[in-house]
Amino acid sequence: MKKELIFSLVALGIISVISQTIIIRELTMTFWGNEFFIGLILALWLLFTAAGASFKKKNPKLLYILSGVFLLSEFLLIRYMGQNIVLGVLVLFPLCFVLGLWFKSKVKPENVAKAYFLEMIGFVIGGIIITIVLIYSQQIIDSVPYLKQIDNITASWRFKNQELVKSVNSPFGNIAVTKTDDQLNFYGNGLLLGSEDEFEFSEKLIHLTLLQHENPKDILLIGGGFSGVFREILKHAPERIIYVEPDPKITDLIQTPENVQIINQDAYYYLNNTQEQFDAIIINLPNPSTALMNRFYTKEFFEKAKNNLKSKGILTTYLSYTESSASNNLQILHSVIINTLSSSFAKTLAVKEETGFFFAGAVEENPEILIKRLKQRNIKTSFLNEQYINYLFLRKQESNPKAQINKNLHPVAYFFQTLFWLDMFNTNLSKIFKKTAENFWIIFLALLIILTILYKHKTKPIFSVAAAGFSLMAFETISIFVFQTAIGHLFVRIALLISALTLGMVLGVWYGQKTKKGILIFHFLIIILSLACYFIFVNLAKEPVILIISLIAGFLGGAIFPIANKMYLERQKEPDKKTGTIYAADLIGACLGAVIPSLILIPVFGLFETLIFIAVLNLWIMLMF
Structure with a gap:
């Protein structure tokens, strides 16, 4: 030859x-x-x-x-x-x-x-x-003349009607920060991780969690440290906040309070290797739209988290939910998460509005106790109040008992999230795909x-x-x-x-x-x-x-x-x-x-x-x- x-x-x-x-x-x-x-x-x-x-x-x-x-x-x-x-x-x-x-x-x-x-x-x-x-992609981009400018210009094309503030590469992926009006948005590999100062969502996520605990001192936050969550957590005067985020490029972009301990590790790995015990574990991550994200909604992960909760500890996770787009596949997805949590925890609670919140562990189902604690702690909020708490607890989610349990090696949540995503593009395509798969x-x-x-x-x-x-x-x-x-x-x-x-x-x-x-x-x-x-x-x-x-x-x-x-x-x-x-x-x-x-x-x-x-x-x- x-x-x-x-x-x-x-x-x-x-x-x-x-x-x-x-x-x-x-x-x-x-x-x-x-x-x-x-x-x-x-x-x-x-x-x-x-x-x-x-x-x-x-x-x-x-x-x-x-x-x-x-x-x-x-x-x-x-x-x-x-x-x-x-x-x-x-x-x-x-x-x-x-x-x-x-x-x-x-x-x-x-x-x-x-x-x-x-x-x-x-x-x-x-x-x-x-x-x-x-x-070494970021070092290469930074060192070659004009390459960084070209990369930023072409990367900005991906974010329509947004201003690209920063785009950096790391061994974990691409991190992009965009600006819409005065709000900063954070993307990881094209997936929206969250936005800065999401006051309403942060109030609901944090206070609905921490008000269920009589005295939350040790808090673990998994992901999403840029949405104003630290400001809301500090209103409960915790002694310790641990924030787990694997990519240091993300934590470098976030302003965190001095008493927040940042752990740059994968949360799955961290829980598997730590003996720390927490009053509350808050999972602030996107829906299970990838195998990577699906891991944090599985029975295996919930079991690991349970082992790191104190006896009266509370775990919280959530999924997006809107009445206008609540297809059957989205309903099944929520049931999958409820059933998966119930397979690991004796007590769970699921409520929904614009977001479906899932609580497990020492769950408090009486809204009056949450309202009482809100007043006792003198917590000032703009969106979460007595009326909202009562309203939300009337919107409890019932699970479909036939929905499967989400596991690492059988990611059914990932499947129904994909079907829900297809629903938004073409309902018929979603139905055909589901029938073919089944x-x-x-x-x-x-x-x-x-x-x-x-x-x-x-x-x-x-x-x-x-x-x-x-x-x-x-x-x-x-x-x-x-x-x-x-x-x-x-x-x-x-x-x-x-x-x-x-x-x-x-x-x-x-x-x-x-x-x-x-x-x-x-x-x-x-x-x-x-x-x-x-x-x-x-x-x-x-x-x-x-x-x-x-x-x-x-x-x-x-x-x-x-x-x-x-x-x-x-x-x-x-x-x-x-x-x-x-x-x-x-x-x-x-x-x-x-x-x-x-x-x-x-x-x-x-x-x-x-x-x-x-x-x-x-x-x-x-x-x-």
């Missing part, structure tokens, strides 16, 4: 992973950090690349230029377009299509596996490069029966590599989900996870070219990995373990590719015209592996059934071979 060809294929891998990471990062910020979109973006990326790989060869030099032009133009367009799903889909197409053409332009029947191997090496190199760049196993089994009937001997390698591509990307999606759930912020490490997967693929492709073993052994090993992963992730969900799982999945999927490709091309009369077929099948399988687990399997059925699905798919391949 010529040096120019080797360089071109490695460069393709480098550009692909860097482009993928940048585009995922930008689109994720545009769509509020939701993993729903990470899965969708990965799926479309692979689908559009497969489309490019299916077309005729083009001038490779032109493709080099186009890839750079499209990456820059897509980066700028994503920042400008706003939350437009259709544009978000279309904007991916040009670059992905060109990258697929690039691969096809370099491939001949005798070197498909080698070309794939070299591209994967580029993926590993690119993953290392982009990881380093993301870690009946997914029936649809899948019916599809398997149809494919079994239509199955032909010469298509065996295509089905095999598509199943391998699905399994490989499903494992990557699972790794992303488990990482977010068990460890936290994925922002920088997404490139590391992708690199671990592709390193495994490099080793797998190399081994697949050398081995004389049949293809079925690798499908069998994927089944074993699927069954083992649940127990591994439940008991050993640590960063090195997740990276190793990605590496192994990459190896097994990668090993299948050269074996299947050789089998397929040997059966073709004109192999020159079929060089991209197996590559396209791999990408289409990976496309489905990115979207189905993230959108349906994990949220609706949980991690266990997702892994069973991977095992069943590979078992079907073995039986049909």
Whole structure:
């Protein structure tokens, strides 16, 4: 293989992973950090690349230029377009299509596996490069002349009708501060975290919590320290306030009273490792719209918080709620949180108005006692008063007993939050998605029966590599989900996870070219990995373990590719015209592996059934071979 060809294929891998990471990062910020979109973006990326790989060869030099032009133009367009799903889909197409053409332009029947191997090496190199760049992105932006100004101008396009005051990057993500009239708004990875001086909300959240305790001295605040909450907490004269916020870039932007102790740790990690006991734990975080946020609404998290409450302690969390947009999915979401809290605490209380407040622990259900304490403590408020407390306690939320309990590895709250989000865009789309998700196993089994009937001997390698591509990307999606759930912020490490997967693929492709073993052994090993992963992730969900799982999945999927490709091309009369077929099948399988687990399997059925699905798919391949 010529040096120019080797360089071109490695460069393709480098550009692909860097482009993928940048585009995922930008689109994720545009769509509020939701993993729903990470899965969708990965799926479309692979689908559009497969489309490019299916077309005729083009001038490779032109493709080099186009890839750079499209990456820059897509980066700028994503920042400008706003939350437009259709544009978000279309904007991916040009670059992905060109990258697929690039691969096809370099491939001949005798070197498909080698070309794939070299591209994967580029993926590993690119993953290392982009990881380093993301870690030091703010320093790079600050040090290069005019780059900071350009970044600020283009970043401001994302916030329509707002003035961008500041935008900084950290290992946890992008932090943006905007201004609307005289109010400052704080965004984390595109998701509104809160606004400065939200007086009305802060009064309700803090006083409805602390008035339920006869003498709140030790307070733990999780998130949201910029909305005026400290001013309201201090009205109760606590002895100690601990504020947990993982990103120091956020706490640097907030003015906190001197007696507030700031802990820059993940709240999940903090509660898991502290012996501190509190009179009140206040969870001031956005709705469970991401796997990261969903962790703070799970049975596992509530159990940890319960262990850190004193005997008469109170825990508070909340969800957004408005009568005008109170769809059935929103009602179920609230019931899920109530039932989850009730599974951990003997006593709970849920009330709703513009916000649904949830209290657990030593709950005081008599509004007269809260009113009495408000007067005794001589607390001055502008919005919360005697009439409001009486009114709110008449609006108690009743739970649907059939609503499931939200867990780390079965994030049903995340699913219903996504459905509620879809309701706001298109109610019919939400209904179709929900029906499809709920009946997914029936649809899948019916599809398997149809494919079994239509199955032909010469298509065996295509089905095999598509199943391998699905399994490989499903494992990557699972790794992303488990990482977010068990460890936290994925922002920088997404490139590391992708690199671990592709390193495994490099080793797998190399081994697949050398081995004389049949293809079925690798499908069998994927089944074993699927069954083992649940127990591994439940008991050993640590960063090195997740990276190793990605590496192994990459190896097994990668090993299948050269074996299947050789089998397929040997059966073709004109192999020159079929060089991209197996590559396209791999990408289409990976496309489905990115979207189905993230959108349906994990949220609706949980991690266990997702892994069973991977095992069943590979078992079907073995039986049909």
